[in-house]
Amino acid sequence: MRITHRLNAVLERWFPEQRLFLKSENNARFLRLRPLTQICAIGGGVVVLGWTLVASAILAINAVGEGGAKNEATQAQHAFEQRLTALSSERDARATEALAAQDRFSAALAQVSQMQSQLLQSDTRLRELESGIAIVQASLQEAQTARDMAMLQGEGEGDGIQAGNRVEEFSVALDILSNELKEAASARLKAEQETAEAQRRAQEIAMDHERLIARNNEIFTQIEDAVNVSVEPLEDMFRKAGINSDELLRTVRRGYSGTGGPLGSATVSTRGNAEISQEEARAQEILISLDQINTYRIAMDKMPLAMPVKSAFRFTSPYGRRWGRMHEGIDFAAPVGTPIYSTGEGEVIFAGWQRGYGNLIKIRHALGTETRYAHLSKIRVSVGQKVSRGALIGDMGNTGRSTGPHLHYEIRVDGRSVDPMSFIKAAQNVF
Numbered sequence: 001m002r003i004t005h006r007l008n009a010v011l012e013r014w015f016p017e018q019r020l021f022l023k024s025e026n027n028a029r030f031l032r033l034r035p036l037t038q039i040c041a042i043g044g045g046v047v048v049l050g051w052t053l054v055a056s057a058i059l060a061i062n063a064v065g066e067g068g069a070k071n072e073a074t075q076a077q078h079a080f081e082q083r084l085t086a087l088s089s090e091r092d093a094r095a096t097e098a099l100a101a102q103d104r105f106s107a108a109l110a111q112v113s114q115m116q117s118q119l120l121q122s123d124t125r126l127r128e129l130e131s132g133i134a135i136v137q138a139s140l141q142e143a144q145t146a147r148d149m150a151m152l153q154g155e156g157e158g159d160g161i162q163a164g165n166r167v168e169e170f171s172v173a174l175d176i177l178s179n180e181l182k183e184a185a186s187a188r189l190k191a192e193q194e195t196a197e198a199q200r201r202a203q204e205i206a207m208d209h210e211r212l213i214a215r216n217n218e219i220f221t222q223i224e225d226a227v228n229v230s231v232e233p234l235e236d237m238f239r240k241a242g243i244n245s246d247e248l249l250r251t252v253r254r255g256y257s258g259t260g261g262p263l264g265s266a267t268v269s270t271r272g273n274a275e276i277s278q279e280e281a282r283a284q285e286i287l288i289s290l291d292q293i294n295t296y297r298i299a300m301d302k303m304p305l306a307m308p309v310k311s312a313f314r315f316t317s318p319y320g321r322r323w324g325r326m327h328e329g330i331d332f333a334a335p336v337g338t339p340i341y342s343t344g345e346g347e348v349i350f351a352g353w354q355r356g357y358g359n360l361i362k363i364r365h366a367l368g369t370e371t372r373y374a375h376l377s378k379i380r381v382s383v384g385q386k387v388s389r390g391a392l393i394g395d396m397g398n399t400g401r402s403t404g405p406h407l408h409y410e411i412r413v414d415g416r417s418v419d420p421m422s423f424i425k426a427a428q429n430v431f
Contacts, residue, residue, distance in 0.1 A: 358400020
């Protein structure tokens with residue numbers, strides 16, 4: 001008491017004693033507010049205000065961070081899909097150009113073949129003309145020799161005239177054959193030039209075709225790398241969660257395997273049993289991988305991989321033994337009324353009160369997976385209702401065997417409880 005009085009006396013200078021009067025019809029009372037009481041009240045108010053500001057800041061930061069992460073994930077996925085679409089379009093364009101180049105190359109080869117045929121014909125005609133010229137020249141020489149012999153031996157004038165006429169005929173024939181020989185030589189030279197030009201064009205087209213094939217292979221490689229980069233995190237996520245990815249994919253495909261539509265008239269392929277090219281095989285592999293990615297995305301919505309609480313919370317109890325008994329889930333502590341969301345697409349199979357759990361929701365997912373949400377203050381779904389991942393299903397509460405407001409979250413696979421953190425951690429690099 002002495003210490004209290006001394007403190008009040010010292011603090012009297014800055015916090016003078018205050019009196020709070022309470023009046024009624026018959027009497028009046030007052031409350032004496034000493035300096036130490038005033039300081040305690042002011043300090044308490046400052047502490048409460050500070051705690052309120054800090055808590056609000058934490059909640060705001062968590063909300064902004066969660067929204068930013070979702071936006072970044074959405075933007076990254078959208079950018080990847082756009083890049084994949086662009087690469088596919090470029091691959092198709094390069095494939096079309098390659099086909100056009102191949103057609104041009106085939107046309108050039110046909111032209112070269114035609115030119116070579118013409119060149120061979122020109123060579124044959126030239127050889128025939130050369131043979132004919134040689135024969136005519138030999139005949140002309142014989143005629144000239146005969147004429148000269150006749151003139152030397154003094155034969156008759158008629159024989160000389162006849163020999164002269166024969167010489168003139170052979171000369172005319174020789175001139176005709178010489179002209180044809182020149183024309184054949186010119187045609188051969190022209191054919192050689194056209195053949196050389198066609199071969200040059202064919203080589204250029206072949207080089208263009210090789211460049212297009214190289215570019216097409218580069219595009220295929222980029223698409224394959226992008227697909228592999230997208231598939232590996234999804235496979236790793238399901239593997240870390242202990243889920244058989246092959247069985248999961250088969251389950252999803254069974255639910256998304258419908259076909260239909262009117263059928264047109266049957267056509268018969270003219271290609272026969274032609275072997276599939278390397279590019280067609282690679283394109284088929286890419287289409288299979290893209291289908292696998294799409295199936296994984298559908299499966300991600302069906303499996304409980306998300307967080308059931310999106311507001312600020314505390315982990316208050318992990319999965320495992322607790323107080324000598326098995327704790328088959330994890331606990332999220334937050335104020336009463338905190339929204340609780342479904343962690344995956346499924347069907348509500350129980351929504352009501354259960355001993356120990358309090359207000360409880362059970363949701364059945366794919367591959368015999370089940371999630372449980374316990375100690376709720378309010379249930380917002382009903383039995384048989386279909387829910388999607390992120391759907392609001394209830395509010396956090398303090399019902400059942402509970403020491404305070406929290407969510408008890410369980411995941412069961414084929415009736416056996418598993419650690420929910422294995423699912424949450426497996427998906428933390430995807431969501």
